[in-house]
Amino acid sequence: MKPNGERLFHLSGLVPLLTVPWLGTTCLIFTVLMALHRFRERVWRLYGRSGSLAKYLAVGMASAYLTEVLAVIDNLKRPPGERALLHPDPLTDLYLALAYYLPFVLYWGLAVRRYDYSWREVFLIGGATGILMEQSGAVFLSMNPFAWLYVLLVYGSYKAIPVLVAADCLRSRERRGLGGWKKLVLGLLIEFGAFVSAGALLWLFKGFI
Numbered sequence: 001m002k003p004n005g006e007r008l009f010h011l012s013g014l015v016p017l018l019t020v021p022w023l024g025t026t027c028l029i030f031t032v033l034m035a036l037h038r039f040r041e042r043v044w045r046l047y048g049r050s051g052s053l054a055k056y057l058a059v060g061m062a063s064a065y066l067t068e069v070l071a072v073i074d075n076l077k078r079p080p081g082e083r084a085l086l087h088p089d090p091l092t093d094l095y096l097a098l099a100y101y102l103p104f105v106l107y108w109g110l111a112v113r114r115y116d117y118s119w120r121e122v123f124l125i126g127g128a129t130g131i132l133m134e135q136s137g138a139v140f141l142s143m144n145p146f147a148w149l150y151v152l153l154v155y156g157s158y159k160a161i162p163v164l165v166a167a168d169c170l171r172s173r174e175r176r177g178l179g180g181w182k183k184l185v186l187g188l189l190i191e192f193g194a195f196v197s198a199g200a201l202l203w204l205f206k207g208f209i
Helices: 003-018 028-038 040-047 053-075 090-114 119-141 145-165 167-171 180-206
Strands: none
Touching: 003 028, 028 040, 028 053, 028 145, 040 145, 040 167, 053 090, 053 145, 090 119, 090 145, 090 180, 119 145, 119 180, 145 167
């Protein structure tokens, strides 16, 4: 990416900051992604060249929980019955978030360690499928391009952050190359499998509430 293009790319991360009064805080996860990309050399040094799956999962779940905390903040001003969360109670929502996010972080973590996915590819695949899954498909059926873009930025960012953070470490691994269509199909299978697993885990976790 050319310097000027990269500068504009990073500046795009400021857009969610400017729209907080209207769109809320959840989209700030995209700002975090852009900030990590801007300072990626330092981030890679902190992460190290030897990365375990546990380290990847820690970064991935931190990204997921930051996203959920921002979503909770946005929903606190709404009546409990209108909150777009896993549960109207914030603490219960954060408890259930472990069940929901863990499969997505784990399955993508296993995939990027074996196949040559970039953080941009995970961003696009994870964000696009998030549009189909959000609110049980209600966002997709709304036919609202702005809602689609919002979900793309949120879902794509939280899934791409651990891949970006671990990118330098992943390059040192022997990963299998995949063609475009194979990479897309596998990515869709990862998302579908994670969605089904998340639903099963949510069912189990809700049994302890």
